[in-house]
Amino acid sequence: MKLGRRGFLGVAGFSGGLLLAGRPRAARAEEQGRGIPGEQESAVLVDTTRCVGCRGCEAACSEAHGLPPPDPDDKVFESRRSTSPDQFTVVNRFPGPAGAARPHFVKSQCMHCVSPACASACPVRALQKSPGGPVFYDGTRCLGCRYCMVACPFGVPRYQYEKAAPYVRKCDFCASRQAEGKAPACASVCPSGALTFGKRGELLDEAKRRIYGAQGAQPGRYLRRIYGEHEAGGTDWLYLSDIPSEELGLDDTIARESYPRMVDGALSVPPIVMALWPPLLMGLRQAAARRNRKAGGGEPGAPDGEEGEGHE
Amino acid sequence: MSDTAPAAGFDLRRQLLLGMTWRAYARSLLTPVNALAAVICGVGLAVVVWRFRAGLGATTNLTQAYPWGLWVGFDMLTGIALAAGGFTIGATIQFFGLEEYHAVERSAILAAWLGYMLEMTGVIIDLGRPWNIYQVFLHFGTTSMLFEVTWCVLCYTSVLTLEFSLPFFQWLGWKRAYAMMRKALLALTVLAVVFSTMHQSALGSLFLLTPGKLHPLWYSRFIFLFFLASSVVAGIGMIIVVYALSCRFFPKHLGGPRDSSKLVLGMGKAGALVGFAYFVLKVQGVVDGHAWDLLRTRWGLWFLVEVLGFVLAPVLLYAEGVRRRRAVLVQVAAGWALAGVVLNRLNVSVIAFNWRDPTPYVPRWTELMVSLTLVTVGVLAYRWIVNRMAILGERPALGPASQGD
Numbered sequence: 001m002k003l004g005r006r007g008f009l010g011v012a013g014f015s016g017g018l019l020l021a022g023r024p025r026a027a028r029a030e031e032q033g034r035g036i037p038g039e040q041e042s043a044v045l046v047d048t049t050r051c052v053g054c055r056g057c058e059a060a061c062s063e064a065h066g067l068p069p070p071d072p073d074d075k076v077f078e079s080r081r082s083t084s085p086d087q088f089t090v091v092n093r094f095p096g097p098a099g100a101a102r103p104h105f106v107k108s109q110c111m112h113c114v115s116p117a118c119a120s121a122c123p124v125r126a127l128q129k130s131p132g133g134p135v136f137y138d139g140t141r142c143l144g145c146r147y148c149m150v151a152c153p154f155g156v157p158r159y160q161y162e163k164a165a166p167y168v169r170k171c172d173f174c175a176s177r178q179a180e181g182k183a184p185a186c187a188s189v190c191p192s193g194a195l196t197f198g199k200r201g202e203l204l205d206e207a208k209r210r211i212y213g214a215q216g217a218q219p220g221r222y223l224r225r226i227y228g229e230h231e232a233g234g235t236d237w238l239y240l241s242d243i244p245s246e247e248l249g250l251d252d253t254i255a256r257e258s259y260p261r262m263v264d265g266a267l268s269v270p271p272i273v274m275a276l277w278p279p280l281l282m283g284l285r286q287a288a289a290r291r292n293r294k295a296g297g298g299e300p301g302a303p304d305g306e307e308g309e310g311h312e
Numbered sequence: 313m314s315d316t317a318p319a320a321g322f323d324l325r326r327q328l329l330l331g332m333t334w335r336a337y338a339r340s341l342l343t344p345v346n347a348l349a350a351v352i353c354g355v356g357l358a359v360v361v362w363r364f365r366a367g368l369g370a371t372t373n374l375t376q377a378y379p380w381g382l383w384v385g386f387d388m389l390t391g392i393a394l395a396a397g398g399f400t401i402g403a404t405i406q407f408f409g410l411e412e413y414h415a416v417e418r419s420a421i422l423a424a425w426l427g428y429m430l431e432m433t434g435v436i437i438d439l440g441r442p443w444n445i446y447q448v449f450l451h452f453g454t455t456s457m458l459f460e461v462t463w464c465v466l467c468y469t470s471v472l473t474l475e476f477s478l479p480f481f482q483w484l485g486w487k488r489a490y491a492m493m494r495k496a497l498l499a500l501t502v503l504a505v506v507f508s509t510m511h512q513s514a515l516g517s518l519f520l521l522t523p524g525k526l527h528p529l530w531y532s533r534f535i536f537l538f539f540l541a542s543s544v545v546a547g548i549g550m551i552i553v554v555y556a557l558s559c560r561f562f563p564k565h566l567g568g569p570r571d572s573s574k575l576v577l578g579m580g581k582a583g584a585l586v587g588f589a590y591f592v593l594k595v596q597g598v599v600d601g602h603a604w605d606l607l608r609t610r611w612g613l614w615f616l617v618e619v620l621g622f623v624l625a626p627v628l629l630y631a632e633g634v635r636r637r638r639a640v641l642v643q644v645a646a647g648w649a650l651a652g653v654v655l656n657r658l659n660v661s662v663i664a665f666n667w668r669d670p671t672p673y674v675p676r677w678t679e680l681m682v683s684l685t686l687v688t689v690g691v692l693a694y695r696w697i698v699n700r701m702a703i704l705g706e707r708p709a710l711g712p713a714s715q716g717d
Contacts, residue, residue, distance in 0.1 A: 082376070117521050123459035124444075124451040141447045144440020146379035147458045151521045158376050159440065161369030166440045253524045253668075260455060266517035266536050270460060270510050277506045281407045288409020 037234040038114035039201035041133035042178055044187055046107055047210070048241040048248060049221065051194035053077070053093055053105035057186035061089045061109075064174060064185035080249065083108060085158045088171040089186060096243050104241070106248045107186070107195070110135060110156045110171035111228060112236035113259075114200075120260035121151035127168070133200070133236050134173035142168060153232055153254050173236070200236055204229060207240050233258030322485045327700055349688050356685025359678045360437055368440060371678045377666055382675040385661035386683050387434025389515055390654050392465070393539075393546040395427025397554065398472050399508035400547030402501040404582075412575060416555045418479055418703045420547075423554045425476045426693055428469045430686045437682060457517045464511030471503045483701040512543035519660060527664040529606050529615040532597035535660075541590040545623075546653040548583045552576060552646035558704055562695075565704040573639040580642030584630035587649055591623045611667060618659060622652030 058070040067086050070076075077093040089109035096104050116135045119127045126142040129135050144166060149157045160166035174184035182188065187197040196203060207226045213219025227239035231254040239245075245252055255262075329337040363371040374381045401420040404413050436442045453459040474493060481490040516539030519526050532538065556576070559566060598604055598615075606612050626648040633641030662673050699708055 084376075120455040121453075121458065121521060123453040123456045123462055124447040125453045126451075141444060141451055142441055143444045143447060144442070145458060146440065147456070147518070149376070149379035150518075150525075153522075153524055155377065159368075159374075159379060161372075161374060162367055163369075164365060164367045166367065251524075255523060259521050262520045262523070262533075263455065263457060263517065265533065266457060266514065266520055267455065267460075269513060269517075269536065270464075273506055273509050277509060278502050281403070281502055281505060284407040285409065288407065292409050292411065 036201050036204065038133070038236060039199070041112075041114065041131070041200045041236050042173070043112075043133060043198060043200035043203050043236040043238060044184070045196040045198070045203040045207055046237065046239045047194050047196070048104050048106055048239060050192045051091070051105040051107065052192050053091055053103070054191060055091050056189045056191060057107055057195065058087070058089055058091060060185040060189040061171070062087065064177070083156070083158055083170070085160045085167075085169040088169070092249060094248050096247055100243065104243060104248055105194075106239075106250070108249075109186075109237065110173070111154050111232070112171075112173050113232045114234040114236065115232070115258035115260050117151040117153060117232070117259035118148035118157060120263065121147045123147065127157075130175065132175075132178060134175040134178065136172050136175050137168055137170065139167040144168075151259065153259060154251065200234075200238075203238055207238060210240060230256040232256075233261070322483075327483070330699060349692055352681075352688045353685055353692075356681050356688070359681050359685075363437060363678070363682070368438075371676070373674060373676045373679070375673070377669050377671075378662065378673040380661055380665070381673055382662070382679040382683055383434055383438035385658050386654075387438065387686060388431055389657040389661050391427055391431035391434060391686075392512065392515060393543050393653050393657055394550055394650065395424040395431065396508065396512060396543040396547030397421075397550035398424025398427075398475070398547075399468075399501075399504045400544055401551055402475070402504050406498055406501040407505070410578070412578075415570075415572060415575060416551055416579075419555050419558050419698075420551045421472070421475050422479070422694060422697060422703055423550060425469075425472045426690045428465065428472060430690050432465070432469065434683070434686055457514050457520070460514045461511050461518065464507050464514065468504065468507035468511060471500050471507060475500055475504065479697075479701045479703055483707065508543070509540060513537065513540040515539050516660075519665075522665070525666050525668075526660060527606075527611050527615075527667040528601055528603040529598060529611060530660050530664045532601050534593070534597055534600065538590070538593055538597060538656075541586065541593055542653050542656055544586050545583070545590055545649050548579055548586060549646040549650040549653070552579050552583070552643055553650060556643045556646075558698065562698050562704055565698060565706075565708050573637075576639040576642050577634050577637060580630045580634045580639075580645065583642070583646060583649060584627050584634065587623060587627035587630060591619065591627060594619050594623065611664065614659075614664075618652065618655050622648065622655050626652060 053074075055070065055072075055074075059072075061067070062069050065088065067088070070087060070090075080092055081090045083090055089107060091105050091107045094104045094106060096102070112133055112135050113129075116127070116129050119125070119129050119135060121127075123145065124141045124143060126138050127135060127148055128138070144159075146157075146159060146168075148168060149155075149159060156170050158169045160169060174182075174186075177184060183197040187195040196206065198206070204226065207229075211219075211222045211224055211226075213221075222240050222242050223244065225245070227241070227245055227250050228235040228237055233256075239248075239250060241248055241250075330340075332340065359371060368374055372381055372383070397420040401413060401417050404410050405417060436445070439445065448459065448462050475497070478490060478493050478497070481487075481493060513536035516535040516537075519531065519535055520533070523531050555572070559570075559572065598607070607616065626645045629641055629645035629648060633639070633645055666673070698704060701707065
């Protein structure tokens with residue numbers, strides 16, 4: 001059985017068509033590596049030395065999103081809480097190292113990465129990075145595959161397992177409020193200045209000012225590290241603190257590079273396979289045909305050289 | 313030896329009832345095996361209905377930390393690996409020119425086709441919003457490995473369905489359709505190998521994004537090569553095992569005594585070669601990932617169980633079977649190699665995944681039930697088709713002596 005001209009054109013056309021149609025485009029969130037990633041994106045600087053644990057941010061967030069109000073009793077601090085499908089942000093209390101003057105409070109929510117793993121993982125782009133900063137979710141096209149949950153290194157997306165028609169739930173950076181020029185609900189109610197809303201580039205500068213003590217701020221008060229500056233290739237939520245990150249429940253195993261870039265090599269496999277496999281396979285077949293002819297048989301795929309026969 | 317022209321015309325009723333009357337056929341179905349299968353499928357179907365009514369929380373042990381469980385790890389990842397026999401046998405015949413494997417070709421293609429059908433069913437059951445599956449045709453998440461898997465699996469299943477249409481058209485007696493598809497078989501096989509390479513490796517690439525969550529002994533930037541190699545290992549294993557089981561349970565359809573030990577030994581050679589290559593790749597992965605020291609940990613012990621006990625050991629048994637010219641050893645090695653691939657897929661997706669989390673994921677009985685039901689349906693469908701179409705040999709003779717279903 002020969003491939004023939006038509007068969008060849010068929011395979012080549014199909015492969016080539018797929019190649020051109022399926023050309024991978026970089027996720028919109030990909031940075032080109034010039035300057036500070038996400039410099040102009042909206043961001044929040046979380047200063048854990050200023051947070052007093054009032055949990056006003058939790059209350060404001062639930063109100064802004066129509067979620068059930070969080071338990072007002074501070075007994076909740078006794079255990080470590082995570083976000084949930086109905087609570088997009090939580091504040092946890094950490095005792096800090098022995099001899100720490102006071103407990104530390106850390107707010108957790110979606111980090112709104114500059115190059116989000118969840119958005120690059122979603123097969124239907126239900127999660128997307130908007131140029132302004134927020135990583136937002138469109139549930140209407142969500143399949144519920146939960147790959148975003150697998151991909152997110154911070155473990156942020158939460159699933160409504162108890163529902164028959166579940167959605168993925170997480171902080172949306174109050175994208176609708178930001179569209180109206182307002183700060184996110186949490187940052188706008190913070191009484192102690194722990195949450196500062198601004199542009200990522202400016203907030204990185206402000207963080208460095210606080211660390212290095214320019215403009216009258218106390219030098220040496222903070223650790224020389226901004227959590228979120230390089231984590232996951234850079235996040236829009238940045239954290240300053242005076243004690244190490246592992247004392248604050250901030251994950252130090254996060255890679256300091258963009259997660260979507262880890263898939264780049266694999267993304268180029270389809271075009272390479274579509275281009276190389278057909279000639280390689282046909283070459284193998286030619287070699288096999290020659291060997292079969294020497295042994296007295298016919299073309300591969302046609303037992304005894306006959307056409308249209310049943311098998312065995 | 314033309315089998316495309318049915319002697320007395322295609323009679324659907326005769327085909328469906330295996331040449332028996334309704335009553336005789338119904339009576340022939342009353343076997344212990346069928347009873348067990350009916351129980352499994354009945355409970356399984358009830359669980360599936362429950363899953364769609366009550367949601368995933370009520371019917372699985374999935375958590376926020378473990379979004380993927382048995383249905384992804386087994387039905388999808390393992391299912392696709394075990395269905396790799398389709399492209400493996402196609403490549404063996406069409407590109408390596410090994411004509412003699414025509415004998416096992418159709419059983420392998422059928423098993424692969426059923427495997428993909430069941431895998432897709434398993435995915436639909438696992439998806440939270442499966443009615444949105446059509447969205448992959450509208451919105452292209454081209455940076456997503458899951459997008460690539462979905463599209464490749466859809467394309468490949470179409471190709472596989474066309475390949476399976478050959479025995480199907482032959483059964484119906486549609487000569488022109490059969491001849492047309494026969495001519496297309498080479499092109500279809502090229503596409504099959506292309507699509508399979510892409511999605512079998514992409515299943516591994518799904519985990520490239522998860523270096524912190526997948527244990528370093530299993531995580532590698534080469535994980536897509538591991539998945540591709542192990543899919544060929546699984547393909548070879550399935551071809552051998554499915555054919556062995558078919559010959560054992562459907563001897564009547566072979567059309568007389570057949571000595572397939574030469575074929576089995578040949579496949580054993582391939583199994584040893586590919587299996588050993590896969591073993592070397594896994595070792596290289598540990599070296600490349602600078603994870604050698606981790607072999608001394610408890611996870612390292614588990615890794616060695618997988619790689620030495622379920623990758624290298626079957627390779628040695630394959631080799632021994634070939635050396636001693638004993639087909640049985642090769643068949644046992646094949647089953648063992650398959651178990652190794654199953655173990656690997658489960659390790660990557662649920663066991664060594666989230667390895668830092670103190671609470672491991674254990675599937676609920678409902679999840680096991682659904683997976684078991686899918687496998688049972690696959691076996692029943694295989695039997696139904698083999699009893700009617702020319703899969704193992706000529707088209708089966710029908711009549712009162714036919715087997716129950």
